Amino acid sequence: MATAHHSVSDHLRQTGALPAPLRGVARLLPGVLLSASVGAAAYGLQLIETALFGHPWVEGLVIAILVGAALRLVWTPSSLWAPGIAFSAKTLLEVAVALLGATVSGAAVMALGPVMLLAIMSVVALAIVGGYALGRAFGLPPAMALLVACGNAICGNSAIAAVAPVIEAEGQDVAAAIGFTAVLGIAVVLLVPVVGALMGYDATRVGVLAGLTVYAVPQVLAAAAPAGMLAVQTGAIVKLVRVLMLGPVCLVLGLMRSGKVEGAKRPRLHHMAPWFIIVFLILMGLRSAGLIPEFVLPPLQAGVTSMTLIAMAALGLMVDPRAVVRAGPRVAAVAALSALLIGALALATIVLILPG
Template sequence: MTTAADPVTEGLPQHAPQHAPLRGPSRLLPGLLASAVVAAAAFGLQHIEAALFGRAWVEGLVLAILGGAALRLVWTPSALWTPGIAFSAKALLETAVALLGATVSGAAVMALGPAMLLMVAGLVVAAILGGYALGRAFGLPPAMALLVACGNAICGNSAIAAVAPVIEAEGEDVAAAIGFTAVLGIVVVLLVPAVGALMGYDAVGVGMLAGLTVYAVPQVLAAAAPAGLVAIQTGAVVKLVRVLMLGPVCLVLGLMRPRTAGQGPRPRLRHMAPWFIVVFLLLLGLRSAGAIPDLVLPPLQTGVMALTLVAMAALGLMVDPRAILRAGPRVAAVAALSALMIGGLALCAIAVLPRP
């Protein structure tokens, strides 16, 4: 008798264990430990950098991603490790994002101004249209082109998962789009700090760049972290506006593509409003109302960064560098060009918009 696939380990390599499998929460311990060890090594390397050069030129979060990916090149986690690694990369990172809401006030959101909010919405629409046009120009099927475009423009895998049932995409198209997005998303995270430094951006500018270009909400933390807490907060708020565009986009796509009964499930509400975004908004509201005292903010910020460090190590362990080859050259080219297009739009927006 077969058993249902475990959603925690879905997407990671599965191997038959040579021993009795761990049960319950204990099955997470090996992967959590592996992620924590990589994170601790990255944290230590950051301090060594600071001691040798006066500052850490490569932040611990970036080192954690690179360290995890480097380890994955020589070691493929077995079924003993995959539950904890997947839990660290998803649950810990989402928890960090949720808690980040307590450090952001409503004033920070309002400080973006109506011009910034309209610009984010316009960038998402332009990125979807431009990405779709690129996909069709490279000969991708309409559904595949739309999946890649929405994934790049909004929030990576979450957007792909939400849009797929709306446009009735094939499973193979969804798998290929998600496979490449996982690799390209890491590249974007690593490039944001370098581009921000090259352009001479301050913390707000780096945060805006991260929020406008990084795929996943949690990864904004890693991309903006080298510029400090202000960059992280700005990036999180800007990215939140992008994520909130997913609902209207799915609605419009659903209206443009009439469905009949029995043709597949509607996109789930949790894809359009993930739990950690809801908690982020609730904590933001409590912070704005003065219900969260300033005394708890320093330890809360430390906890957020610790969770993110472990999660980034796990994310590196989950990235299979060979996924880019499996996705195919046309999908790879379209995704990469779409990412460059979004980056160019973001740079133009930052140049013309007044800073909050």
């Protein structure tokens, strides 16, 4: 069946039987449907958990990642499935984050307060310095150590991609850092709800923990979702502050490398402020101004949850645990220790800033 579908799609593309937009949709459809199927199965398992135990011990978003990763271990998606899976894991998740802005008001941002904002910036700075020191202690080259440190401290692959040209990192260093971050990022998403439950954190604290530790902005939704919408909103805001640190960090690294302003390479705008963050902020502003009706929020939140579920399934399908082996034991050890470092800094921040 897959072979027949693939040949038909090829024929349509070659003959131009479909308009260009429809050809694009046809190319994405198999992978999107596969991701949606894995997501639906994960949601079904969550419903079974709820029926058996009264509440889900493992949330559907987490199940979707695990099911997708388990499938990826035994089967590598072909070119028929890959485009739609990648679209679901990236674009669909970015859309979900953008729409999440409509559920967040400016009052929630102001509620963080100057102390929390300063704490977030301090965590990023300490995580970069500490991660770099760990990398050098394990014998990693300076560029590789810095890539891993920035990836852990700020926003994973996006930070690595933004920092790499600034410090003129080698291609193999970038590939190794990104390869391991993809796997470790999933582990962080899975661990945040567990740590939050073990520590007895409320929604705000879980959100802060997710926002300070999870690599990608979209993945904050999956990490914080088990604690509720307040945790998701708080996590998104905290994470956005971390992402906005990428521009200053790239500028400082460029200045340090060149030794003069003229020689510093500028970080790219789409790394400093991706489109979905801009839309998030616009929608948040509209919500704060009372321009988004309250009756649209429940279906909007349901849509965000559904898209996130599909995206987490796709993310699992894209993660190859064997990337850990390819990245090398030293890179793996440094990345893992750097993740533990920022986790410890996040827990310390919660204790100091949100006691009780």
